[in-house]
Amino acid sequence: MSTCTNVTIFFTLYGILGVDEKAQLLTAYIWLQCLWINEFVSWDPVQCGTDMMALPSSQFWIPDIVINEFMEENKAPPVPYLYLYSNGQVNLAIPVRVVSSCNLNIYTFPFDIQNCIYTFNSYLHYASDIKIYLGRSAELITQISQSVMATMGEWELLEITANKVNHDGENENLYYDELEFQIRLKRRATMYVVNLLLPSCFLITVDLFSFLLPPQSVDRSAFKMTLILGYTVFLLIMNDLLPVTGNTIPLINVFFSLCLALMVASLLETILITNLLCGSADFSPVPHWMRVLVLQFLGVIVCMPRMNKKPRVSEIDLKTRTAVAAIETYVGLQEPKGQSAEDLAVYELKKLGKDLQAIRLKVDQELKDSQSSEEWMQVGFIIDRLLFGLYILFISVSFITIIIIWVNSYNK
Numbered sequence: 001m002s003t004c005t006n007v008t009i010f011f012t013l014y015g016i017l018g019v020d021e022k023a024q025l026l027t028a029y030i031w032l033q034c035l036w037i038n039e040f041v042s043w044d045p046v047q048c049g050t051d052m053m054a055l056p057s058s059q060f061w062i063p064d065i066v067i068n069e070f071m072e073e074n075k076a077p078p079v080p081y082l083y084l085y086s087n088g089q090v091n092l093a094i095p096v097r098v099v100s101s102c103n104l105n106i107y108t109f110p111f112d113i114q115n116c117i118y119t120f121n122s123y124l125h126y127a128s129d130i131k132i133y134l135g136r137s138a139e140l141i142t143q144i145s146q147s148v149m150a151t152m153g154e155w156e157l158l159e160i161t162a163n164k165v166n167h168d169g170e171n172e173n174l175y176y177d178e179l180e181f182q183i184r185l186k187r188r189a190t191m192y193v194v195n196l197l198l199p200s201c202f203l204i205t206v207d208l209f210s211f212l213l214p215p216q217s218v219d220r221s222a223f224k225m226t227l228i229l230g231y232t233v234f235l236l237i238m239n240d241l242l243p244v245t246g247n248t249i250p251l252i253n254v255f256f257s258l259c260l261a262l263m264v265a266s267l268l269e270t271i272l273i274t275n276l277l278c279g280s281a282d283f284s285p286v287p288h289w290m291r292v293l294v295l296q297f298l299g300v301i302v303c304m305p306r307m308n309k310k311p312r313v314s315e316i317d318l319k320t321r322t323a324v325a326a327i328e329t330y331v332g333l334q335e336p337k338g339q340s341a342e343d344l345a346v347y348e349l350k351k352l353g354k355d356l357q358a359i360r361l362k363v364d365q366e367l368k369d370s371q372s373s374e375e376w377m378q379v380g381f382i383i384d385r386l387l388f389g390l391y392i393l394f395i396s397v398s399f400i401t402i403i404i405i406w407v408n409s410y411n412k
Contacts, residue, residue, distance in 0.1 A: 003039070004127075004128060004129060004130065004131055005036055005037070005063060005129065005130050005131070006036065006037070006131050006133060007034055007035070007036045007063050007065060007130055007131070007132050007133070008034070008035040008036070008132075008133050008134070008135035009032070009033070009034055009035075009065065009120055009132055009133070009134065009135055009179060010033055010134065010135040010136035010141060011030045011031060011032045011033065011096075011141070011181075012030065012031045012141065012144050012145050012148060013028060013029075013030050013141075013145035013149070013157060013160065013183065014029045014030060014031060014145075014148060014149065014150050015028065015029040015149065015150040015151035016028050016149075016151055016153065016155045016157070016185065017029060017097075017151065019102075019104065019114070019154070019155060019185075021104050021106050021243040021244060022243075022244045024101060024102060024103065024104050025071060025099055025100065025101060025102065026098075026099075026100050026101075026102040026104075026114075026116045026183075026185075027097070027098070027099050028097075028098050028100075028183075029076070029095065029096075029097055029098070029150075030095070030096050030098055031093065031094075031095055031096075032093070032094055032095075032096050033091065033092070033093045033135065034062075034063065034065060034091075034092045034093075035089060035090065035091050035092075035135060036063060036089070036090055037087070037088050037089055037090070038060065038061070038084070038088045038089075038090050039088060040088075041084060041088050042086060042087060042088045043086050044086070045086040048086070050086075051085060051086040052083055052084070052085050052086070053083070053084055054081045054082070054083055054084075055081065055082060055084050056080055056081060057079070057080060057081060057082040057092065058080070060082065060084075060090065062082075062092060063122060063125070063130055064122055064123040064124055064125065065120055065121070065122060065123075065130075065132065066120070066121065066122075066123045067096075067098060067100060067118050067119065067120060068119040068120075068121060068178075069100035069101045069102070069116075069117060069118060069119060070098065070099070070100055071099050071100060071101050072099035074096050074097055074098075075097045076094070076095040076096055076097040077095065078094075079093065079094045079095070098118070100116065100118065102114065102116035102117070105248070106243045106248065106250050107248045107249075107250060107251055108250075108251055108405070108406055109187070109192075109242075109243050109250040109251070109252055110187055110189040110191075110192035110193070110196075110252065111187070111189050111406050112186075112187050113158070113184065113185065113186045113187075114184070114185045114186075114187075115182055115183070115184055115185075116182070116183045116185065117180060117181065117182055117183070118180070118181040118183065119165075119178055119179070119180045119181075120132055120178065120179045120180075120181075121176045121177060121178040121179070122176055122177065125176075126172060126173050126174070126175065126176060126177075127167065127172040127173075127175055127176060127177040128172035128173050130177060131177045132177050132178065132179040133164075133179070134162050134164065134179060138159075138160055138161050138162040138181075141160050141162070142157070142159045142160045145157060145160060153188075154187060154188055154191075155185045155186070155187060155188070156185065156186045156187075156188055157183070157184075157185060158184040158185065158186050159184045160181060160182070160183050160184070161181070161182045161184070162179065162180070162181050162182075163179075163180045163181075163182070164178075164179055164180070165177075165178040165179070165180055191241075192241065192252075195238060195241060196238055196241060196242075196252065196256075197252075197255075199234060200231075200234075200255070200256060200259050203227060203230070203231050203234075203259070203263075204259050204262060204263070204395065206227060207224065207227050207262070207263050207266055208391065208392065208395065210223050210224055210227070210266070211266075211384070211388045211391070215270065215273045215274055215277060215380065215381070215384050220270050220274070221267065221270045221271060221274060224263065224266055224267040224270055225267060227263055228260070228263045228264065228267060231259070231260060231263060232260070235256060235260075251402060251405060251406065254402070255402055258398055258402075262391070262394070262395065265391075266391060269384070269387050269391075272383075273380050273383060273384045273387075276376060276377075276379070276380040276383075277376075277377050277380045277381075285375070290379065291375065294379045294382050294383065295375065295378060295379065295382070298382050298383075298386055299378075299382050301386070302382055302385040302386050302389065
């Protein structure tokens with residue numbers, strides 16, 4: 001070849017057929033147009049009566065322009081003709097089903113924006129033989145592609161930019177001339193928000209409000225176990241909507257794992273508190289350090305009302321002892337005389353005094369156990385409310401952090 005062939009290229013993106021996150025592939029359908037000058041064909045349009053004709057493309061030399069990122073054979077229907085103009089210009093327009101490699105970053109799924117690249121260059125001829133130029137502005141390519149986009153699926157075309165790869169100062173016999181297109185795509189996240197994020201938020205909210213159920217009842221733990229089971233089934237059903245890739249873990253997977261972990265932690269907390277409240281009667285008295293730390297310090301922090309003041313054991317013991325002593329004194333001043341009514345009254349008073357002593361001992365024991373049990377129950381209520389506050393705080397911080405990461409990545 002004595003002269004360099006200048007090939008002008010542009011295309012129209014008709015549809016985005018699919019994105020395979022696992023295989024890192026983008027499947028699209030484009031209409032590619034290539035124009036170049038054939039120096040060996042020309043005619044006078046006045047003499048021939050036309051300045052353009054359609055001829056079989058198999059009869060002409062066609063530059064071997066390929067897309068570097070091509071991963072599969074072009075399965076689009078072939079176009080057997082091309083246009084030839086009187087000045088020797090050749091216009092080849094063909095459909096291309098492009099299955100190209102694309103470095104997909106799905107960390108911010110489903111609010112991700114992907115940049116895929118099409119690099120056009122000659123397969124055999126160096127830059128000294130074939131040079132590639134942009135035949136239409138990138139803004140016009142984007143505008144036309146958005147207007148004729150046939151597929152309205154998961155992905156939305158944002159823009160197409162073009163960049164000519166510069167090789168200034170290099171020998172043209174040592175490199176291939178390249179023209180690079182960057183296709184910027186945005187995922188439509190509505191389906192994923194409705195089917196994945198909102199149900200998860202609803203379930204975690206229900207789990208949060210389940211703290212309002214009485215902790216001493218087994219209904220709360222059963223309710224939380226039902227929530228965990230339902231959420232697990234929900235994740236299994238919706239697993240097909242999640243992307244599968246080995247490069248990075250999507251942030252939405254972290255979100256689901258966090259929700260499940262919070263539900264499990266909530267269930268464990270409920271089991272601990274229920275065991276503490278239901279088994280408090282069998283526990284030893286509350287240690288002094290725990291009484292100071294939990295009942296006095298943490299109780300003030302979580303705004304728990306103080307325990308109603310019960311009569312102390314010593315006060316009841318004093319009253320009981322006084323009553324018994326009075327009866328014994330009265331009985332001791334009377335001398336039984338036979339089987340008279342007075343003797344029977346004295347006997348009954350002695351029996352009553354012994355019964356009061358037994359009752360006093362029993363009341364002493366019950367009051368001690370009741371006071372210890374009530375203190376343990378108060379400890380359980382305070383810890384339950386404290387963990388409820390920490391649960392709200394952790395959920396708020398985690399969700400706000402994830403939302404900020406999504407928004408920042410989405411606006412880049």
